[in-house]
Amino acid sequence: MDKLNNEILFSRLKDRFPDTILNTDEPYGLFTIEVDKSHIIEVLEFLKKDEELQFIYLTDITAVHYPERDLSIGVVYHLHSFVNKLRIRLKVFINGGNPEIPSATVLWKGANWMERETYDFFGVRFLDHPDLNRILNMDDMEVFPMRKEYPLEDPNRVDKKDYFFGR
């Protein structure tokens, strides 16, 4: 068997999921695929449990907000196959008004806190997550601060008002 690389990985995925993979890219050598949210758990499960691929390590789950797009929230998964020394990135774009996606806690227990963090900062609701609440910000915060419609700065700041700088 050849050493697993991005091309072999892509053909394996293409064989197994002929219609599911929407887009592929390889920025800086990191193989990246885009998947629909209804198939993300299937694809993750295949990558994790396939005897050859063995992407057993979930490096991170996070999100990106693109306010100008129709599907404005991109949920990003990073997986690592230790035995093959290979990484893969999966992106799922979902509706920003009602961001819901199945939870990956069915595959990795460690997804629990990553999904809580993503919920905390972007408001993405992971369905069937065992305990989806804020993890880093204070509990009574009312916004999801990494979404672009909310200001980064604190409104109570007094010494950065424009008139102090002649603006």
Place this chain on the structure above:
Amino acid sequence: MTNIKLGAAPPGVEGAGFFATSLDKVIGLARANSLWPLPFATSCCGIEFMATMGADYDLARFGAERPSFSPRQSDMLLVMGTIAKKMAPVLKQVYTQMAEPRWVIAVGACASSGGIFDTYSVLQGIDEIIPVDVYVPGCPPRPEAILDGVMRLQEIVKNESLNRRNTPEYKALLEKYGIQTNNG
């Protein structure tokens, strides 16, 4: 011969074998020279405070020999470092657990105004949640600056009313912060 300089006595009436002054002044002098600090250190200003407590700068010279680490037995709360909003209720609880009379020094830019952390997760100065007596500027301030802040607080303590806790201004101030004041 010793080169230790004694503090000046408060103004009063002196005669053979007696010295009379007002109780306010004596108590103020006693309080000012035994301020027990409660260090609430969350970041680099706390490191400067460690130098301040160390032998070179020696905060103990000013009667602050015993860092308390318990709010119940301390007079001077030193808040040193960035206070995240999630930490704010903890800081407020520490302050309310301190017995009167109590004073607060905000050490460094973060505790005074949020500093460089103008962001959604950081408290923009601890005076949003508790009253502050002295602000020490610097990022972080040198130990000399912290000592200067403590000496300024000593001046406040010497000159303020013995019963500050019962003055209507003080009660109004605490009520503005939502802190209970029914302490007799």
